[in-house]
Amino acid sequence: MGSDESKTDGMDFIRQIVADDLASGKHDTVVTRFPPEPNGYLHIGHAKSIVLNFGIAQEIPGGRCHLRFDDSNPETEDMEYVEAIQRDVRWLGFDWGRHLYFASDYFEKLYGFAISLIEIGKAYVCSLSEEEIRSHRGTVTQPGTDSPYRDRTVEENLDLFRRMRGGEFTDGEHVLRARIDMAASNMKMRDPLLYRIRHAPHYRTGDAWCIYPMYDFVHCLSDALEGISHSICTLEFENNRELYDWIIDNVPAPSKPRQYEFARLNLNYTVMSKRKLVELVEGGHVSGWDDPRLPTIAGLRRRGCTPESIRKFCDRIGVAKANSVVDVALLEHSIRDDLNTKAPRVMAVLDPLKVVIVNYPEGQVEELDAPYFPDDPPRMGTRRVPFSRELFIERGDFMEDPPKKFFRLGPGREVRLRWAYFITCVDVKKDERGNIVEVHCRYDPQTRGGDAPDGRRVKGTIHWVSAAHALTAEVRLYDRLFDDPTPDGGKEADFIRHLNPHSLDTADARVEPSLRDALPGDRFQFERTGYFIADAMDHTASRPVFNRIVPLRDSWAKIAGKK
RNA sequence: UGGGGCGUCGACAAAUGGUAAGUCACGGGACUUUGGAUCCCGCAUCUGUAGGUUCGAAUCCUACCGCCCCAGCCA
Numbered sequence: 360m361g362s363d364e365s366k367t368d369g370m371d372f373i374r375q376i377v378a379d380d381l382a383s384g385k386h387d388t389v390v391t392r393f394p395p396e397p398n399g400y401l402h403i404g405h406a407k408s409i410v411l412n413f414g415i416a417q418e419i420p421g422g423r424c425h426l427r428f429d430d431s432n433p434e435t436e437d438m439e440y441v442e443a444i445q446r447d448v449r450w451l452g453f454d455w456g457r458h459l460y461f462a463s464d465y466f467e468k469l470y471g472f473a474i475s476l477i478e479i480g481k482a483y484v485c486s487l488s489e490e491e492i493r494s495h496r497g498t499v500t501q502p503g504t505d506s507p508y509r510d511r512t513v514e515e516n517l518d519l520f521r522r523m524r525g526g527e528f529t530d531g532e533h534v535l536r537a538r539i540d541m542a543a544s545n546m547k548m549r550d551p552l553l554y555r556i557r558h559a560p561h562y563r564t565g566d567a568w569c570i571y572p573m574y575d576f577v578h579c580l581s582d583a584l585e586g587i588s589h590s591i592c593t594l595e596f597e598n599n600r601e602l603y604d605w606i607i608d609n610v611p612a613p614s615k616p617r618q619y620e621f622a623r624l625n626l627n628y629t630v631m632s633k634r635k636l637v638e639l640v641e642g643g644h645v646s647g648w649d650d651p652r653l654p655t656i657a658g659l660r661r662r663g664c665t666p667e668s669i670r671k672f673c674d675r676i677g678v679a680k681a682n683s684v685v686d687v688a689l690l691e692h693s694i695r696d697d698l699n700t701k702a703p704r705v706m707a708v709l710d711p712l713k714v715v716i717v718n719y720p721e722g723q724v725e726e727l728d729a730p731y732f733p734d735d736p737p738r739m740g741t742r743r744v745p746f747s748r749e750l751f752i753e754r755g756d757f758m759e760d761p762p763k764k765f766f767r768l769g770p771g772r773e774v775r776l777r778w779a780y781f782i783t784c785v786d787v788k789k790d791e792r793g794n795i796v797e798v799h800c801r802y803d804p805q806t807r808g809g810d811a812p813d814g815r816r817v818k819g820t821i822h823w824v825s826a827a828h829a830l831t832a833e834v835r836l837y838d839r840l841f842d843d844p845t846p847d848g849g850k851e852a853d854f855i856r857h858l859n860p861h862s863l864d865t866a867d868a869r870v871e872p873s874l875r876d877a878l879p880g881d882r883f884q885f886e887r888t889g890y891f892i893a894d895a896m897d898h899t900a901s902r903p904v905f906n907r908i909v910p911l912r913d914s915w916a917k918i919a920g921k922k
Numbered sequence: 923u924g925g926g927g928c929g930u931c932g933a934c935a936a937a938u939g940g941u942a943a944g945u946c947a948c949g950g951g952a953c954u955u956u957g958g959a960u961c962c963c964g965c966a967u968c969u970g971u972a973g974g975u976u977c978g979a980a981u982c983c984u985a986c987c988g989c990c991c992c993a994g995c996c997a
Contacts, residue, residue, distance in 0.1 A: 375938095396997055432996060489995060496993055500924050503993085534995055544925040546992050555995040574997045598926055598992045620927085622990095627933085633997095675945060677935050679928095682990055686933045689946045699959060706956095734959065766957065775955060809955045820955050887956045914957045 371678035373619055377415060377589060388421035390588045393448070393455075394429045394462075394578070397440035397562075399633045400648045401447045401656045403669065403690075404624040410673035411621070412591055413453040425585055426455035430463045431577045433561035443648070447656035452666045462581050463563045469572050470524065472580055472610045473535060473553060477516045481609050482553060483509055484519040485536045492534070495541070496549050502542035503549045509538065523556055526569045530556050535570075539605065547598045548605070551575055579603040583612040590616045593623040594680065624676065625684040627844040629654045630854055635847060644858060645840070651906055652840040652862050662837060663882055663892030663908035668697035687839065694909045698882060698890045703731035703739055706777060706822040707870040707885040707905075709834055711751035713797045713826065716782060719748040724825070727808070729778040742873040746779050749826040751869045753887075756821040757798055759787055764918055766819035768798065774819040777886065781806040781817055822886050829869035832903035834891070836864045868905075875900060887911065 370378065380386045391412040395401065401409075416424035426448060430436045448455070476482035485508045487495065497503030511519070523533055535554035543549050553576045558569045579602075582590045590603075600618045607615055625631060630639070631654060639645050639653065648655055651662035659669060672693035676685050706729075725746045731739035752768070761769035768774050773783040786799035805812050809820070839859055846857040870885075877883070877893045877900075884890050889910035897904040 371935095394997095398997085429997065435996080492995075493993075498924085498993055501993095502924090531995065546925080548925095549993085552995055557995085571995095573995075578997085594927070595991055596997090601926085622928085675934080677945095679935070681928055681935090683934060686946065689934070692946060695958090704956075704958095733955075764957090777955065817955090819957075822956075884956085884958080887958070911956075911958050916957090918957080 371621075372680070373411070373589070373591060373621060373678055374415060374418075376619060377419065380588070381419070386588045388423075388588075389415055389419040390423055390425070390586055391416050391591060392425040392427050392460075392582065392585065392587050394427045394581075395444050396429045396432070396435075397437060397444060398432070398435040399440060399637065401444055402631055402636065403626065403654045403656065403659065403672075404631050405447075406451060406656060406669050407624040407673050407676070407678075408591070408593070409448055409451055409453060410670055411678055413455075415589075423458055424453070424455060425458040425460055425587070427460040427462065427581060427585070429574070429578065429581070430461055430561070430563065431572050431574065433557055433559040433564075433571060436562050438562050443657065447660075450660055450666055451656065452670060458585075460581070460585060461563060462577050463561060465577070465581055465584055466564060466568055466572070468584065469577060469580055470570075472612075473520065473572070473576070474517065475610055476537065476553075476606075477520060477535075478513060479609070480513060481538050482535055483511050483516050483538050484523070484533050485509070485550075486533050489531055492552075496546070497541070499546065505541050506536070506550065509550070520554075523554070523570050524568070526558070528556055530558055532556060537602075537606070539602075545598055545601050547575070547602045551602060575599055575602050576606060579606050579616070579618075580610070580612060582616040582618075583607055583614050586614050587616040590618040592618060592620055594620050594682070595623075596620055620680070621678050622680055622682050625682070626654060626687050626690065627684050628687050628839040628841050628846070630841070630847050632847075635854060638855070639840075642855070644855065651835070651837050661895060661906070663890065663906055664694050665697050665701070665882075668694045671697065684845070691909050695890065695911070698884065698908065702882045702884040702890055704733060704884045704886050705731075705742075705871055705874060706744070706824055707832070707834070707868050707874070707888065707891070708751045708753050708822065708824050708829070709836075709866050709868045709885075709888060710754040711869050712754040712757055712795065714750045714752050714782070714823070715797060715799050716748050716750070716802045717785065717799050718801045721748055723747065724828075725807075727778050742871075744778060744871055744873070745825045745828040746776075747825045747827055750776070750823045751826055751829060752776075752798075752821055752823045754795075756819075757784075757795070759795065765915075767821055768800075768819070773817050774821055775806070775809050775817045776823045777820050778809055779807070779823065780804070780809070781811060822888075824869045824871050826869075828872050830872055830874060830903060832868050832870045832874070832905055833897075834866045834868040835894070835904065835906045836866060837907050838862050838864075870903065870905075874903060877903065882908070884911070 393412045413424045416422035485506045495504050534552045536550045539548045541549050554570045557571050560566050597620050649657035649661040726743040728741040729744045730736040730741045756767040758769050780802040782800040782802045784800050788797035790796050840862045841857045842859040843857040846854040879895045879898045882892045890908040891905040894904040
């Protein structure tokens with residue numbers, strides 16, 4: 360580490376606050392938490408928060424990060440989600456150790472805090488209907504009006520609240536509210552609801568409760584109970600901070616955590632809101648929560664992204680307070696950047712075109728050596744690739760009437776077959792409709808391995824497989840789910856109509872036989888094409904299935920696209 | 923026309939009054955048995971706008987403009 364680097368170099372504003380608090384002695388260490396509600400799957404926006412919270416805890420001696428399920432709404436939460444969330448956080452590479460918590464475990468303590476608030480006259484049972492409460496709240500420009508139940512006596516409130524817990528009332532009959540100020544300019548402070556009656560079984564507490572605390576009451580006190588030092592959340596909770604502090608200050612809380620807010624992650628060409636993700640899954644527009652086109656952690660994992668690349672991506676985007684939209688190209692870059700050093704190279708032809716080497720002996724087969732890591736051959740050694748008279752090359756690597764800058768195969772042109780021979784196209788066979796069905800070439804036996812003893816060079820090198828030896832594999836070519844950078848542009852626009860019809864194209868590819876040994880989850884670079892992973896669910900030795908994680912940068916496509 | 927936030931390169935994002943980092947994208951070049959990777963070079967005389975303070979302002983002051991959040995018994 361450069362000693363001339365300033366201490367705060369590379370620190371985001373939250374890390375600076377933490378550093379300041381440590382320096383001033385306000386805290387001895389840091390305790391953060393990641394507090395998902397178990398009512399949906401995690402997405403890459405959550406990854407930003409996870410990387411931030413767990414990351415800070417890792418950086419500070421003695422620091423820790425809790426995983427806490429914020430489960431105070433019995434109607435939407437489920438064990439399925441808590442398991443999925445734990446799996447995702449672990450996969451991302453983080454460990455909460457023994458610090459796994461559930462807000463539902465605090466229900467009894469929370470109830471006690473509510474009682475204490477009632478006892479000092481700072482909370483009351485309100486018996487207005489839902490609609491009445493809404494109308495009494497006023498608007499952003501007009502103050503609200505006091506509830507007629509606002510001045511109930513402490514005894515009456517205590518009695519009513521206990522009976523609420525006891526199940527004497529129906530849903531919506533009463534609520535517990537904080538007694539703050541119905542004219543507050545901050546809407547969140549207009550006597551916010553603390554508890555509501557819900558005769559619904561909770562996935563963890565069963566039917567032990569029929570009253571459930573609201574987010575604002577649960578969150579700050581859960582933080583306080585766990586001794587959280589820095590409670591980091593997203594921008595939309597800025598207005599809630601005043602209430603967060605008010606509750607902590609008016610209850611015998613064991614500690615006083617501070618809340619800090621940062622901007623949530625937005626990515627172009629996708630949607631991130633839970634509601635829209637649910638719509639995609641339930642509407643059958645994708646195959647499930649782990650569809651490789653989704654920005655969910657499960658989807659990214661199935662797609663083949665490495666956890667390292669996602670962590671790196673989160674580091675690169677930074678943490679700040681300005682609403683922003685990150686270019687998905689940065690995510691793709693992070694993925695390539697990571698896989699470039701990890702994925703062994705192999706050859707696969709996605710859109711096969713037959714090539715006959717007319718001067719190659721019929722029936723002859725050669726085993727050619729090809730390194731898995733051409734830039735670092737010793738790393739993984741080589742595999743044998745069979746070469747024979749009939750091959751497949753990529754249809755896009757041949758043009759009957761190629762432009763000047765096209766460095767691949769064309770009539771009379773010579774190219775190198777990767778790790779094999781130089782070949783020159785001598786003939787083109789077409790069907791009755793004029794489609795090219797076969798290309799005839801001559802090979803130069805002197806160029807075995809890909810080098811010409813006479814020193815002559817070729818401009819292009821293309822990949823290939825031996826027709827008789829290649830394996831057929833299903834290749835799933837994933838692309839952006841939406842063809843519009845802001846599919847939910849504006850507000851509640853119909854994002855479904857911006858679905859990219861080519862977000863999943865399937866191809867029957869021919870892949871080199873060494874891939875027979877690929878195991879589900881193995882990643883490769885199919886040379887000149889992209890990074891692929893043997894699908895975790897569907898890949899088998901007899902029926903190989905590869906997902907495209909991300910294509911390679913393609914400068915020819917760029918040149919061709921300009922014309 | 924209440925309150926809370928935020929505006930720095932096409933996209934993120936540093937700079938903490940001392941003369942606009944870095945990354946992605948983009949353009950150009952070198953190298954290359956992947957048109958990949960790698961390596962060079964270029965890319966904000968300027969920080970939403972207009973004034974002011976100061977020797978000096980993205981940073982301080984004033985006014986204005988724009989965008990986001992808050993009126994769930996969701997979180």
